[in-house]
Amino acid sequence: GAGVSQSPSNKVTEKGKDVELRCDPISGHTALYWYRQSLGQGLEFLIYFQGNSAPDKSGLPSDRFSAERTGGSVSTLTIQRTQQEDSAVYLCASSLVGRGLETQYFGPGTRLLVL
Amino acid sequence: AQTVTQSQPEMSVQEAETVTLSCTYDTSESDYYLFWYKQPPSRQMILVIRQEAYKQQNATENRFSVNFQKAAKSFSLKISDSQLGDAAMYFCAYRSLRDDKIIFGKGTRLHILP
Numbered sequence: 159g160a161g162v163s164q165s166p167s168n169k170v171t172e173k174g175k176d177v178e179l180r181c182d183p184i185s186g187h188t189a190l191y192w193y194r195q196s197l198g199q200g201l202e203f204l205i206y207f208q209g210n211s212a213p214d215k216s217g218l219p220s221d222r223f224s225a226e227r228t229g230g231s232v233s234t235l236t237i238q239r240t241q242q243e244d245s246a247v248y249l250c251a252s253s254l255v256g257r258g259l260e261t262q263y264f265g266p267g268t269r270l271l272v273l
Numbered sequence: 274a275q276t277v278t279q280s281q282p283e284m285s286v287q288e289a290e291t292v293t294l295s296c297t298y299d300t301s302e303s304d305y306y307l308f309w310y311k312q313p314p315s316r317q318m319i320l321v322i323r324q325e326a327y328k329q330q331n332a333t334e335n336r337f338s339v340n341f342q343k344a345a346k347s348f349s350l351k352i353s354d355s356q357l358g359d360a361a362m363y364f365c366a367y368r369s370l371r372d373d374k375i376i377f378g379k380g381t382r383l384h385i386l387p
Contacts, residue, residue, distance in 0.1 A: 189373075191375070193377075198282075198379075199379055200277075200279075200364060200377040200378050200379035200380050201364065201366075201377040202377075203374055203375065203376065203377075206373070206374060208373070214372065214374060216374075217374075247316065249316075249318065251318070256373050257373055258306060258325075258368075258370075259306050259323050259325060261320045261323075262310075262318075262320070262375065264317060264318035264319075266315070266316055266317055267316045
């Protein structure tokens with residue numbers, strides 16, 4: 159597709175369940191980012207993939223959060239044993255090589271609600 | 274660690290008027306990149322303008338310009354001739370050369386009054 163896509167667009171789950179959020183970056187983009195946007199907050203960095211390098215996981219808030227990127231393309235963010243404080247919009251972005259003045263192209267986000 | 278501060282949670286401006294959104298940041302690095310992103314109600318984040326720290330000349334993109342004051346670590350966004358379509362959340366962001374991570378501020382919600 160022409161842009162970054164994310165699925166699902168909305169997800170409602172029960173506390174304690176696991177969820178998987180998917181991101182399809184722009185074809186050819188080697189850099190991929192996940193952010194969390196809570197109500198009234200800015201974008202909180204979660205994880206960053208750059209080509210074949212080890213991902214920068216420094217933003218993951220707990221070991222319940224993990225992400226992988228298969229084949230340098232699609233990425234999945236997994237949240238295990240979801241908690242109510244995990245409710246937020248999860249945004250994915252990609253860019254060509256992840257350097258300098260490059261524009262990040264964002265997806266529309268997945269709105270997660272944990273009941 | 275770098276931080277980005279947007280001190281104005283919300284602002285309003287009359288259509289066709291000019292508005293300035295403030296952003297300050299904290300860093301010990303001498304070279305870095307700064308960005309302003311716009312997030313309309315659709316949630317789709319869009320790059321508005323960007324600036325390299327080693328360039329003293331302020332970046333301009335049509336009605337959008339920045340006032341970059343490196344010594345003061347300030348990077349404000351000026352929107353001229355405000356239009357209804359400018360209503361959105363605006364995020365200031367900092368990118369380090371060291372690790373390429375991008376740090377965002379908490380945003381300023383801009384309302385355009387007709």
